[in-house]
Amino acid sequence: MTAGGADIVAKTPHNPIEAGAPPADDVRRSGAGVDPSEVAPTEGRLVMLEGPPSGVQSSLARAVVVANDHLGDRYWRMQLSAPDIAGNTQPGQFVMLTVTPSGPSNWVLPRPMAVADRDVARGTIDVVYGTHGWGTRQMAGIGTGDELTVVGPQGNGFRLDPGTKHLLVVGRGIGLCSLSLLAVAASKRGMAVSAVLSARDREANVLVPFFEAVPNAKVLAVLDADGSSDPEALGPRLQALLDEVPAQQIATCGSRRLLRMCAALAVRTGASLQVALEAHMACGMGYCHGCSAWVQGADQEGPLVCRDGPVFAWSAPGR
Ligand SMILES: Cc1cc2nc3c(=O)[nH]c(=O)nc-3n(C[C@H](O)[C@H](O)[C@H](O)COP(=O)(O)OP(=O)(O)OC[C@H]3O[C@@H](n4cnc5c(N)ncnc54)[C@H](O)[C@@H]3O)c2cc1C
Numbered sequence: 001m002t003a004g005g006a007d008i009v010a011k012t013p014h015n016p017i018e019a020g021a022p023p024a025d026d027v028r029r030s031g032a033g034v035d036p037s038e039v040a041p042t043e044g045r046l047v048m049l050e051g052p053p054s055g056v057q058s059s060l061a062r063a064v065v066v067a068n069d070h071l072g073d074r075y076w077r078m079q080l081s082a083p084d085i086a087g088n089t090q091p092g093q094f095v096m097l098t099v100t101p102s103g104p105s106n107w108v109l110p111r112p113m114a115v116a117d118r119d120v121a122r123g124t125i126d127v128v129y130g131t132h133g134w135g136t137r138q139m140a141g142i143g144t145g146d147e148l149t150v151v152g153p154q155g156n157g158f159r160l161d162p163g164t165k166h167l168l169v170v171g172r173g174i175g176l177c178s179l180s181l182l183a184v185a186a187s188k189r190g191m192a193v194s195a196v197l198s199a200r201d202r203e204a205n206v207l208v209p210f211f212e213a214v215p216n217a218k219v220l221a222v223l224d225a226d227g228s229s230d231p232e233a234l235g236p237r238l239q240a241l242l243d244e245v246p247a248q249q250i251a252t253c254g255s256r257r258l259l260r261m262c263a264a265l266a267v268r269t270g271a272s273l274q275v276a277l278e279a280h281m282a283c284g285m286g287y288c289h290g291c292s293a294w295v296q297g298a299d300q301e302g303p304l305v306c307r308d309g310p311v312f313a314w315s316a317p318g319r
């Protein structure tokens with residue numbers, strides 16, 4: 001299945017990004033996905049998704065802020081009026097947000113943000129963000145009725161296999177924003193969804209209400225605070241779940257350690273695995289090549305996370 005209409009030129013279908021196992025503190029910075037510069041070879045590799053890319057009916061809009069609510073801790077949810085983007089976004093795609101320049105410290109570079117939710121009828125999209133550096137702190141100060149420049153939807157999103165009966169999504173922190181629309185899409189197609197939501201503590205697990213509202217979704221919130229997020233404990237728990245109800249697809253975002261755990265589950269159960277990566281992005285649309293993924297030993301540029309990803313397929317060793 002493809003995630004949407006596809007107009008961009010097909011790209012090298014199997015440009016490998018070696019994936020695997022650096023020693024890791026997996027607590028991510030603030031973003032979604034897994035930073036490709038932090039994955040190293042040994043345990044399989046990431047490859048570009050097969051098939052036509054997600055829809056690229058990307059548009060630039062001056063979007064009015066409908067709401068910008070503090071969710072707790074350092075997390076905020078911003079709702080924007082952007083009907084074209086709401087109508088075209090596929091799970092895992094993102095937007096580039098630019099605050100209207102004003103004053104001496106103009107915000108030049110846009111910031112990539114996953115589309116965490118959308119309402120096609122109302123023409124709105126939601127981004128959930130954590131305040132991190134200058135740009136996201138500025139976002140937190142934006143009020144209802146203000147305007148932002150939004151470009152999107154960008155990138156290649158997740159693909160749902162029509163044969164999937166049970167989807168396991170495993171995300172951490174703000175990385176869960178890249179998985180939320182995937183859970184909705186799977187549920188709408190009648191698939192069972194198991195959602196593992198990992199965070200530092202209860203207050204930081206801000207996407208729990210969203211996933212709990214997805215029909216057919218079983219939510220497992222796991223926390224650093226009580227040790228339940230530790231892959232050493234979580235892996236066997238999920239293995240038992242998959243022994244009982246096999247999943248045909250696993251999708252993950254937000255943590256190297258969870259990616260490794262999901263890769264092990266995929267090998268043991270035969271499920272396919274997709275992962276949303278993170279990269280620093282300047283343009284978000286394939287021009288600057290600043291987000292090129294690292295390819296070990298390659299003498300060529302890796303795929304662009306913004307254009308070829310951010311979602312990649314994980315391929316088991318030897319496949
Ligand atoms: C595809 C994608 C989806 C994302 N979705 C979300 C989301 O839904 N919610 C959320 O809170 N964050 C998300 N992020 C991360 C978010 O873009 C960064 O946290 C944000 O750009 C930081 O901006 P800043 O001005 O606060 O930080 P600063 O450090 O001041 O930013 C400086 C510059 O570095 C870049 N940069 C810094 N950190 C990151 C980072 N972690 N990833 C990418 N670029 C970075 C910014 O683009 C900016 O130009 C996503 C990132 C990507 C690549």
Ligand code: FES
Pocket residue numbers: 280281282283284285286287288289290291292304305306307
């Ligand atoms: S961010 Fe410019 S090419 Fe990807």
